[in-house]
Structures are given as structure tokens and as C-alpha cells.
Amino acid sequence: MVNCKYSVVIPVYNGSRYLDRLSKELSSFFDDFVSKDGVGKGSNYEIILVDDGSRDDSWKKMQEVAEVDEHFRIVKLARNFGQHNATLCGLREACGEILITMDVDLQHSPKDIPKLVAAVEGGRRLVYGKYDHKRHGGLQNLGSWIFNRVLCDITGNKESITSFRAFDKSVIEHISNFDNPRVILDIMFSQVVGPSDIEHVVISHGEDDGESTYTFWKLVQFALDMLFNYSTVPLRIASVLGILLSSMSFLIGVLYLVLYLSGKITVPGFTTTILAVSFLSGIILFTQGIFGEYLGRMFLIETRRPQYRIAKVIGGIKGSKK
DSSP: OTTEEEEEEEEESSOHHHHHHHHHHHHHHHHHHTTSSSTTTTOEEEEEEEEOSOSSSHHHHHHHHHHHOTTEEEEEESSOOOHHHHHHHHHHHOOOSEEEEOOSSSOSOGGGHHHHHHHHHTTOSEEEEEESSOOSOHHHHHHHHHHHHHHHHHHOOOSOOOSOEEEEHHHHHHTTTOOOSSOOHHHHHHTTSOGGGEEEEEEOOOOTTOOOSOOHHHHHHHHHHHHHHHOOHHHHHHHHHHHHHHHHHHHHHHHHHHHHHTTOOSSOSHHHHHHHHHHHHHHHHHHHHHHHHHHHHHHHHHTTOOSOOEEEEEETTTTEEO
């Protein structure tokens, strides 16, 4: 694509109800943005929608959008691979010098794109949008807090992270050799972008009629995926737990020995044996479960399961179709 400066990548999963409005808002914004004086003037742009195995009529809607606007390129994946895998697919397909990622559910406003772009133009390699306030329910905010807490601990980032990002194309080039099938973009970015090259800009929350597709349990599951795929924290917890329980067992053993020698235990052995066996068996199963999670993920990596598989690509200014 000639003179393509901006590429917007949006993963779509059962997002049919958002696509008409989203496409109109993005087209209207960019048509104005690239015609005004400023960082966007005279630049071309593309918007890449990646269908991540949607079960509704998202692909049909995406085709309708691509037919009427040549700036839209649509990608259909063979099945559902996950939001970050789908986003990575779109980023690798992108031609822009500055790449922007957004959600399909209208939680991110195109009007905030200039803030992120200005920071990238100013020298930052990776820019995140952070909400001035959130409009989710209390349980979903709790899930978001757990997710961000785990993500910040793994990446060393002190600010909360959203999927509204902007960065230069070199960032994607540097993570192209990462082959973990469980893609988590922000952790991958943290491996190639230093803290001094990251900036967070305040953005407004999307309209009230946009509903986030991430529930509390999805966010918790995502946090667990991060822990088991990119962190050794669970193993450390198992080690610390083993040390604490061993110390506790030793103290209990000393206590029972003193009671036995003092003649205060008249029916020795039975209760202690039952409690010890039940408690320690539970701990052994718990730690084995953690080890099993890691072994399972190591198996998936070694079998080289694909991060995604493209079924079809349609549209774009070049009119590509495959």
C-alpha cells in the first residue's frame, strides 16, 4: 500500500452489532484527520478488521463495510484463536508506519487517536490509552483490576494497561520471532520496549451503549493465562507454601511429642494420622496441579501450534483478495 502511514487493527468476535457505527466513526474521523493541518495531513490510512471465528454475522457485516470503503481490509481466521492472537495477525498484515489497536465494542473513541499518535510522533515507541474513569459495573472493574495487577507485575509497568495502543512498526518487527501460541501482546511488547519508551495518555471512556465483551470471569481467566504462560509466580507460591507447611508440620510434630512424653495423649496416632494425611494430600495435589499447568503449556509450545491461521483476506486500497 503506497504512503500508508496509519494502520488501525481491530479484532472482531461476535461484534456484528457494533460494526456499522464503528466503521462510520472511524471513516469520518480519519477522512477529517488526514485532511487537516497537523501530524495526519496528507497521509493514507487503512483499517484492518480481523474476524476471530465469530458465531454471529460479523463476517457478513465486515464484507459490507469493505465493499463501500476501500480503506477497510478484512481478515477471516479459520477459527477462534483469541483476541490477542487475532490482533497480532492484523498487525502482521498491516502496512502503516504507525500502528493502532482498538476494541470493536465502542469502548475506545476514535477522537482520542490523535493523543496517541502525537506521543508516537514525539518519540515514544509504545503509547497506551488509560481511562479517566471507567463505566463498567463493580464486578467487572474488580476483574479488570486483577488483570491489570497481574499484567503490571509481569511487565514491570506501573500504569494500568488497555488495548487502545499506538506504536511504530519496528515494535512488531522485533516480536515477529515470538512463537508462543498463547499470545499476550503487552507482555511481548515489554520484552522489546523499555519503560522510558512507553507513555500513557488519558482517554475518555466510550459511549454508554457500548458494552464490553470481557466479563469478570473472562478477565480472571486471562490473568491466570498470563501467570501460567509468562511467569514463574505460581511455582514460587508452591515453593513457599511447601516451606511453610513443612515448618508447620515440624512444629506440630514437636508439640505432639511433648504431649506424648507428658502422658496427655491417651489414644495416640489415629487423629493425627488422619489429619496429616488429608492435609498433606491436598497440598500435594495442589502443587501437582500447578506443575501440570506448566507441563501442559510446555507441550503446546513444543508442538508448535499456530498462533492463528488465516482463511481469507478481502479489501484494502490495493483491492487485494485471497
